[in-house]
Amino acid sequence: MTSLSLPTKFSLYPSNPSLPFHSRSKHQRIHFIRTKTIKITCTASGQPQPDQLKKKKTSQSEDEKGVDPVGFLTKLGIAHKAFALFLRERHKSLKDLKEELFKRNLQIKDIAYGYELMGLHRNVEHRVDYMEWAPGARYCALVGDFNGWSPTEDCAREGHFGHDDYGYWFVILEDKLRDGEKPDGYYFQRYNYVDDYDKGDSGVSAEELLQKANDEYWEPGEDRFAKNRFEVPAKLYEQIFGPNGPQTFEELEGFQLPDAETRYKDGKEQHKDDPPSNLPPYDVTDNGKYYDVFNIANTREWYEKFRAKSPPLPYWLETCKGRKAWFKKYIPAIPHGSKYRVYFNTPNGPLERVPAWATYVQPDGNQTFAIHWEPPPECAHKWKHTSPEVPKSLRIYECHVGISGSEPKISSFNSFKEKVLPHVKEAGYNVIQLFGVVEHRDYFTAGYRVTNFYAVSGRYGTPEDFKRLVDEAHGHGLLVFLDIVHSYSAADEMVGLSLFDGSNDCYFHTGKRGHHKFWGTRMFKYGDHEVLHFLLSNLNWWVEEYQIDGFQFHSVSSMLYTHNGFASFTGDLEEYCNQYVDKDAMLYTVLANELLHTLHPSIITIAEDATYYPGLCEPTSQGGLGFDYYVNLSVPEMWSSFLENIPDHQWIMSKIVSTLVGKKQHADKMLLYAENHHQSISGGRSLAEVLFGGIDERSSDAKEALLRGCSLHKMIRCITSTIGGHAYLNFMGNEFGHPKRVEFPMPSNNFSFSLANRRWDLLENEGVHRHLFNFDKDLMKLDKNERVLSRGLPNIHHVNDTTMVISYNRGPLLFVFNFHPTESYERYSVGVEEAGEYQVILNTDEKKYGGQDLIREDQYLQRTISKRVDGLRNCLEVPLPRRTAQVYKLTRILRI
Numbered sequence: 001m002t003s004l005s006l007p008t009k010f011s012l013y014p015s016n017p018s019l020p021f022h023s024r025s026k027h028q029r030i031h032f033i034r035t036k037t038i039k040i041t042c043t044a045s046g047q048p049q050p051d052q053l054k055k056k057k058t059s060q061s062e063d064e065k066g067v068d069p070v071g072f073l074t075k076l077g078i079a080h081k082a083f084a085l086f087l088r089e090r091h092k093s094l095k096d097l098k099e100e101l102f103k104r105n106l107q108i109k110d111i112a113y114g115y116e117l118m119g120l121h122r123n124v125e126h127r128v129d130y131m132e133w134a135p136g137a138r139y140c141a142l143v144g145d146f147n148g149w150s151p152t153e154d155c156a157r158e159g160h161f162g163h164d165d166y167g168y169w170f171v172i173l174e175d176k177l178r179d180g181e182k183p184d185g186y187y188f189q190r191y192n193y194v195d196d197y198d199k200g201d202s203g204v205s206a207e208e209l210l211q212k213a214n215d216e217y218w219e220p221g222e223d224r225f226a227k228n229r230f231e232v233p234a235k236l237y238e239q240i241f242g243p244n245g246p247q248t249f250e251e252l253e254g255f256q257l258p259d260a261e262t263r264y265k266d267g268k269e270q271h272k273d274d275p276p277s278n279l280p281p282y283d284v285t286d287n288g289k290y291y292d293v294f295n296i297a298n299t300r301e302w303y304e305k306f307r308a309k310s311p312p313l314p315y316w317l318e319t320c321k322g323r324k325a326w327f328k329k330y331i332p333a334i335p336h337g338s339k340y341r342v343y344f345n346t347p348n349g350p351l352e353r354v355p356a357w358a359t360y361v362q363p364d365g366n367q368t369f370a371i372h373w374e375p376p377p378e379c380a381h382k383w384k385h386t387s388p389e390v391p392k393s394l395r396i397y398e399c400h401v402g403i404s405g406s407e408p409k410i411s412s413f414n415s416f417k418e419k420v421l422p423h424v425k426e427a428g429y430n431v432i433q434l435f436g437v438v439e440h441r442d443y444f445t446a447g448y449r450v451t452n453f454y455a456v457s458g459r460y461g462t463p464e465d466f467k468r469l470v471d472e473a474h475g476h477g478l479l480v481f482l483d484i485v486h487s488y489s490a491a492d493e494m495v496g497l498s499l500f501d502g503s504n505d506c507y508f509h510t511g512k513r514g515h516h517k518f519w520g521t522r523m524f525k526y527g528d529h530e531v532l533h534f535l536l537s538n539l540n541w542w543v544e545e546y547q548i549d550g551f552q553f554h555s556v557s558s559m560l561y562t563h564n565g566f567a568s569f570t571g572d573l574e575e576y577c578n579q580y581v582d583k584d585a586m587l588y589t590v591l592a593n594e595l596l597h598t599l600h601p602s603i604i605t606i607a608e609d610a611t612y613y614p615g616l617c618e619p620t621s622q623g624g625l626g627f628d629y630y631v632n633l634s635v636p637e638m639w640s641s642f643l644e645n646i647p648d649h650q651w652i653m654s655k656i657v658s659t660l661v662g663k664k665q666h667a668d669k670m671l672l673y674a675e676n677h678h679q680s681i682s683g684g685r686s687l688a689e690v691l692f693g694g695i696d697e698r699s700s701d702a703k704e705a706l707l708r709g710c711s712l713h714k715m716i717r718c719i720t721s722t723i724g725g726h727a728y729l730n731f732m733g734n735e736f737g738h739p740k741r742v743e744f745p746m747p748s749n750n751f752s753f754s755l756a757n758r759r760w761d762l763l764e765n766e767g768v769h770r771h772l773f774n775f776d777k778d779l780m781k782l783d784k785n786e787r788v789l790s791r792g793l794p795n796i797h798h799v800n801d802t803t804m805v806i807s808y809n810r811g812p813l814l815f816v817f818n819f820h821p822t823e824s825y826e827r828y829s830v831g832v833e834e835a836g837e838y839q840v841i842l843n844t845d846e847k848k849y850g851g852q853d854l855i856r857e858d859q860y861l862q863r864t865i866s867k868r869v870d871g872l873r874n875c876l877e878v879p880l881p882r883r884t885a886q887v888y889k890l891t892r893i894l895r896i
Contacts, residue, residue, distance in 0.1 A: 067091075071622030072615050076665055078573070083614070086577035087623045094587055104529060112595050114537035115454065115545075119357030120334070120372060124190040126326060128173040128333045130342075132355060133530050135167025136503030137344040142171050143352065144340030144369075146333070151343045151350070154333075166530070167501075173333035181329045190320045197323035197377040206319050213315035323377060336376070339369035346502030354452060354495050356507075356534065359545075361439045361451075361495070362458040368495040370455075373463055381467040385474035387549050388430075390602050393789030394629075394727035395780050396481065397429040398676055400436045400446065401460045401469075403742060404732065406760050408753035410443070413461035417469045419760070420732070425476045427735060427773070428780030432473055433552060435483035435677065437466070441492045444744040446677070447483075448554065449490035449521060451497075453538045456546075463545075470547050481550040481604065482542055486535050486592075487558040488521035498522050507531055517564050526559070527584035535588065536595055543600050550604030551596075553627070557611045559585040569611050576614055586625070593626030604628050606671055606727075617669035629671045629727050632662050636675045639716055643690045648708075648821040653801050656819075660723045667793050670725035674716050677731045677742065688713060688737035692768070708821070710768055710850040711883035713737055714775050718844060718885050719817055721779060723796070723808065726789045733758045736773035771850030778849075782842055782887065786813060797870040798830050805830075805880065807870075814838060814888040818880040824854075827877035831870030835894045838862045838876060842887035854881040862888065 068074065069091035070084045098108055105111050120130050120142075130142050140163070141155035156162035156169045163169050177183065186206045192199065237245065334340065341352045354361055358370035404420050405411030424432055436447025439455040447457070456466045470480050489507070490496040497507045508514040508522040516523060525531050542548040557565030561580050569575055589607075596603045607616050607627040618624020638659045642651055662670055675687050685693065691709030695702055717735075721728040739762070743755035762769040783789050791811040798807035804820040807830040816830055832838070840860040845851035862876050869875035878886065 067621045069623050072618035072624050075622070078614075080573045083573040083577045086581075087615075090583065090586065090590075091623070093583065094590060097587055097591070101529060101532070109595065109599060111533050112536045112540040112599060114533045115357060115541045118537070119355060119359065119454070120340075120370075122193055122374060126175040126184075126191055126330050128175075130171040130173065130355075132169050132171075132342055132357070133167055133534075134169055134342075134344055134501035134506065135530075136501035136506060137167075137169070137346050139343075139345035140169035140171065141343045142173065142334075142340055143343045144334065144338050144372075146335060146338045146340065175326075175330035175333045178329060178331055186319065188319060191323065191326040192320050193323050193326070193374070194377055194380065199322050200318060200320045201322045201325045202318065204318060209315050209318050217315075334372050336372060336374040338372045339364070340372060341369060344501055348502045351502055353500055356452075356497055356500060357454050358452055359454050360458065360463055361455045368451075370452075371458070375464060379464070381464045381471070383467070383471055383547065385471050387474055387547060387602070388477050388479060390479065390549075390604065391430050391790075392726065393783055393787065394431050394479075394604070394671070395429045395783060395789075396431040396433050396671075396727065396729040397424045397427065397732065398433045398435070398483075398729055399424075399732045400677065400742075401434065402436060402443065402457075403744075403756045403758060405757055408757055410459050410753075411757075413465035413469045416460075417472045421469075421473055421476055421478070423760070424478060427777050428784060429730070430477065431479040431481055431550075433481040433483060433729065435554075437482060438485070441490050441495055444746040446744060448485055449492075450485050451490045451492055451495040453489075453534070454541055467546060474547070479549040479604075480547070481552060481606070482548050483554055484539070484542075484551045485554045486524070486538070486588075487553070487555045488516050488519065488523055491515070491520055491522050496522075507534070513562060516558065517566060523564075524559070525584075526582065526588040532588060532591070536592060539592055539596055540599060543596075543603065549602070550606065550628075552606040552608060552631075553589070554608055556589065556607045556609040556613070556616075560589075560609070560611070560613060565609075565611055573614065576611075589625050589627075590620050594620050597626065606631065608633070612663075617666060627669075629669050629725070630666070631671045631673075632660075632724070634659050634662070635672055635720060636678070639674055639687060639720075640684065640690070643687060643712070648712075648819075649804075651804065651819055653799050653804055653806050653819065656719070657723070657796055657799050657806060660720065661796070662724070664793070668725050671727035671729060672720050672724040673729035673731075674720045675731060675734055676729060685741050686731075686734060686738060687716065688734065688739055689741055692737065692739055706768060707850075707852070708883065710737075710771065711844065713772055714844040714849060715817060715819065715883065715885050717776060718779060718842075718887075719806070719815070721783070722788050722810065722815055722887075723794055725793075728783075728789060730776070733760075735776035736763055736769045738762075739769075768850055771848065775844065775849040778842060786811070786841075786889070788813065795833075797872060803828075807831075809833070812890040813841075814876070814890075815885070816878060816880065816888070817885040818882060820882050822882060824882045825880040828880045829867070829869050829875045829877050831868075831872030831875050832864055832890075833872045833874065834890055835864045835866065835874045836890050837892040837894070838864070838888040839891045840886050841889045843884070844886070845881055845884040851884065852881070854884070855879050855886070864894070 069088045073080070073084055073087070101111055102108055118131050118133070120128060123129050132140060134140060139155065141151045141153075143149045143151055143154075147153045154171055154173050156171050161170060184206075189206060340355075342355045343350065343352050354368055354370050360371040360373040361368060362371055363369075399416070399420065401413060401416045402410045404416045421432075437456055437460075438447060438450050439452035439457045440447045440449050441451045442449060443459065456463055460466070473480050489498070491498050493499045500506045504510050504514070505525070507524060507528075509525050514523050514525075515521070524535065526535075539551065542551075555565070560582055561567070562582055563580050567575075567580070593605055596605060605627045606629040607613075607625070608631045609616060610633050612630070613625065615622075615624035616630045617627045620626040638656070642656075660672065661667060678684070688709075691713055692706070695705045695709070717730075738759060740755055740759070743749060743752075745751040745753050745756060749755075763773055788810060794808040794810040794815075796806075796808040798805065800806075803823070803825070804818065805825075805828065806815075806817045806819070808815050809832065812834075814830070814832060816828075818825065818828075838861070840855070840862075843849075843851070843855060843860075845854055847853045859879050862878055864874040864876055866873075867875045876888070878888070880886075
């Protein structure tokens with residue numbers, strides 16, 4: 001089967017640029033590619049000709065064009081010999097890895113499609129195939145309610161077709177014929193289980209269709225060669241040797257054949273008067289060389305006729321029966337919804353596991369089972385919407401489906417689709433980022449101890465429910481990102497991958513390196529080809545099966561270092577290339593980004609790395625890891641520290657700015673947030689709980705405390721979302737100041753769900769939460785209308801620790817913040833470059849946002865003064881009430 005290849009700027013196989021990636025979908029089509037060259041060149045030795053070798057050599061040099069292993073160091077002007085040497089060695093290791101993978105796979109991209117073979121799959125020849133990788137096992141069988149949990153009924157056969165040298169086991173489960181039914185008579189009879197499930201159920205027999213194909217396909221005289229395949233060779237033999245030619249090899253040895261040229265001329269003379277419908281008019285291109293007798297060409301007319309002739313596929317497709325016919329004739333080997341596990345016999349005894357590639361898993365008491373998910377076509381989800389185009393700025397709404405409901409229980413995909421998605425759309429975000437979706441053992445871990453990497457969590461619904469959620473999000477114009485955990489895995493043995501086949505070195509490192517130092521999780525062995533196969537296919541699975549638009553890679557630092565990122569980093573580049581760096585994990589991140597961005601050019605990848613590894617978001621061809629964005633984890637820590645530990649009047653403006661801006665050379669790739677789910681879930685408190693949690697509404701100071709909390713909540717979000725890069729994130733409910741933290745049910749709280757939900761009812765009444773939501777919605781609208789995040793980096797020209805004022809320009813917009821808890825300014829001078837009139841388009845102090853409305857309406861329009869301030873040619877004298885922020889827009893330019 002051939003397919004059209006995607007144009008790429010690089011090839012993952014370093015020495016063969018003619019092997020690009022191909023885009024594939026679940027329903028592949030055959031594409032016939034017309035070739036321009038008709039001449040067929042053959043050689044007796046099969047070796048490439050000199051011109052072919054020359055072409056290959058040129059292609060190799062072109063493959064390396066634009067690749068510089070230390071390119072980003074050169075771009076940033078960084079000179080560090082040890083780190084540069086490390087990058088060059090890493091580039092060489094990557095080339096070697098790709099070449100090794102190429103030996104195991106037809107094409108490099110095939111390593112990202114492992115899910116098409118692994119796990120449980122319906123085969124068109126009325127059977128189900130199961131494949132699993134378990135190198136430490138001695139015996140493999142599939143057990144479930146479909147075979148009475150028998151470990152002997154459905155097992156892998158002996159030999160290559162049951163168990164290969166790489167540790168792959170293959171089990172075939174044959175569908176059973178119903179009573180009175182006979183097996184299919186032809187090997188090409190197939191069953192279509194998914195689309196058009198009744199197509200082909202016309203009752204026409206295969207014999208009738210074959211006769212019809214023979215009668216209608218062949219032209220007069222052509223079918224005689226198909227019916228008698230020995231006719232042509234017999235005639236050729238008689239022409240060469242005569243009617244009484246040699247009959248044995250001994251006689252043949254003494255027979256002298258005329259030379260090739262004589263035979264060729266005799267043949268031309270003999271067939272000069274043949275009709276055009278005779279044998280294809282092949283000819284020899286004779287340029288006087290020895291091997292020219294093998295250079296065969298044909299006429300353009302015959303070639304076009306041959307290419308235009310379609311094979312009789314329509315007749316064969318009519319033999320493809322639908323699901324109704326299959327179900328009438330066969331009993332499925334493993335029905336839809338069946339529970340199953342894989343059974344191994346190991347050196348340590350027998351054991352059962354949930355298959356590693358299972359796509360749907362559900363706990364049943366103390367046991368956990370895989371569920372065979374093969375819904376009938378009328379129940380399978382059919383996609384209605386395509387993914388929206390990737391916006392230039394990302395406004396991400398981070399969600400957890402389980403806690404998204406108002407009631408104290410685990411919410412569902414369907415409930416999230418109906419209630420939360422419309423809210424996200426109204427709030428003005430353009431991306432939802434889901435965490436806790438992939439199947440995990442314990443609910444209280446929020447989904448970060450993954451057990452089954454290919455399965456959506458059965459707590460929230462079925463795979464079809466999740467598809468409907470994603471489809472509905474796309475219909476709302478929302479991209480869907482997934483928080484993916486490939487940096488470690490759950491240590492559970494009965495449901496996870498730990499000791500999967502009874503050995504300790506299947507998916508994970510052995511010894512201390514195979515365990516996270518602090519989290520009790522297992523660490524992947526990224527240097528193993530089968531582990532790469534599993535993880536890379538997993539990324540592609542979520543995109544192909546569920547139309548996911550992007551990934552945030554959780555805790556990248558846990559995988560990049562053998563100390564899991566728990567070390568002191570001073571910023572010296574030596575710390576990023578020493579003996580504690582996991583080179584195999586680093587190669588995995590590079591390969592993952594290259595594969596994802598090649599197979600799916602619109603995909604977005606985000607790195608969550610507390611160590612800020614150099615080159616996180618640089619192109620892989622320039623020595624980087626290839627991520628699109630990285631998370632600035634210092635910002636939420638700073639805000640939490642300020643609010644909980646430092647009095648308001650001691651806040652340092654320069655520290656706020658330096659933390660928010662980060663490293664200027666990477667600021668455009670930065671994702672910022674004031675708080676995400678970590679602050680609420682990981683034993684901490686949300687900013688709203690810190691700001692409003694201790695307020696007693698009956699006290700005389702309640703009004704002032706509410707005003708302070710409301711003001712700081714808005715200002716923190718405003719400066720965080722507008723001063724940084726092209727992406728901003730908010731955790732579900734925090735936009736309206738959710739008053740309580742998140743606490744999942746666990747033994748310490750008697751498994752209570754009281755804090756494992758969201759108080760959406762707070763938005764129904766006028767008050768502080770409604771005011772905060774109004775502001776956040778207008779803040780998102782500001783980015784949508786004025787393209788704040790997608791503009792260039794801001795010009796931060798005014799940072800005053802004494803007055804506690806920060807001001808910066810971003811395009812035609814001027815942002816001014818007064819963090820002072822007590823001081824208000826009637827006419828505060830801030831510099832602007834462009835002379836003209838500036839209009840307030842967002843003011844945190846408006847009453848609809850819970851403010852005091854201290855700025856008069858006539859003060860919303862300000863005209864510049866020709867006075868040099870902050871190093872700029874003009875200035876504005878603006879009113880700045882305490883704890884407020886204003887956004888001005890240049891509406892009219894004055895020419896002086």
